[in-house]
Amino acid sequence: MNGGNPLNDCPIDWDKAKEWQECANAKCEGDSPEWSWDCGFKLDFDGPLLRVSSRFYPPKTHYGDTWDGNVTIYIFDKKVSTMAFDCKTLDELKIAVESYIMGFVDEIEKHLNNG
Numbered sequence: 606m607n608g609g610n611p612l613n614d615c616p617i618d619w620d621k622a623k624e625w626q627e628c629a630n631a632k633c634e635g636d637s638p639e640w641s642w643d644c645g646f647k648l649d650f651d652g653p654l655l656r657v658s659s660r661f662y663p664p665k666t667h668y669g670d671t672w673d674g675n676v677t678i679y680i681f682d683k684k685v686s687t688m689a690f691d692c693k694t695l696d697e698l699k700i701a702v703e704s705y706i707m708g709f710v711d712e713i714e715k716h717l718n719n720g
Contacts, residue, residue, distance in 0.1 A: 608645050609717065610646075610671070611646070614643070615646055616646050619642075622640075622642045622646060625640075626640050626641060626642060630680060631639045634655050634680065634682060635681070635682025636652060636653050636679065636684060637652055637681050638650050638653075638654075639651070639652055639653055643650060647669030654680060654681065655678065655679070655680055655713075656674060656678070656679040656704060657677075657678055657679075657683070658676070658677045658678075658679065659674060659675065659676040659677070659683065659702065660672055660674045660675070661674035661698060662692065670693075671690070671691050671692055671693055672690070672692045672693075672694070672695060672697075672698040673688055673689070673690060673691040673692070674689070675688060675689045676688050676702055676705060676706070678706075678709060686709065688705050690705075
């Protein structure tokens with residue numbers, strides 16, 4: 606086995622490891638981090654913290670003259686922010702959306718660094 610012989614609390618087979626993993630992840634929802642086993646029973650707790658979801662409608666007779674839509678930001682699958690955009694050009698939309706997202710990331714980093 607990788608890293609030597611198993612000691613107290615280390616799974617001794619993949620069935621036991623899988624059983625523990627399923628129980629440990631029973632309350633995990635959406636995009637929350639989950640427990641998983643790697644080779645040699647190394648244990649990981651991985652998953653996204655932040656998710657960005659957006660939809661923009663193009664300038665067409667059916668939708669209107671501008672690129673419009675919104676960006677929603679989720680933390681652990683909980684909606685924390687929604688911003689609407691209405692831009693005349695695709696380049697303007699790109700700049701506005703990327704600026705908004707980077708501003709949000711900057712705020713998170715600022716709070717983490719001052720915490």
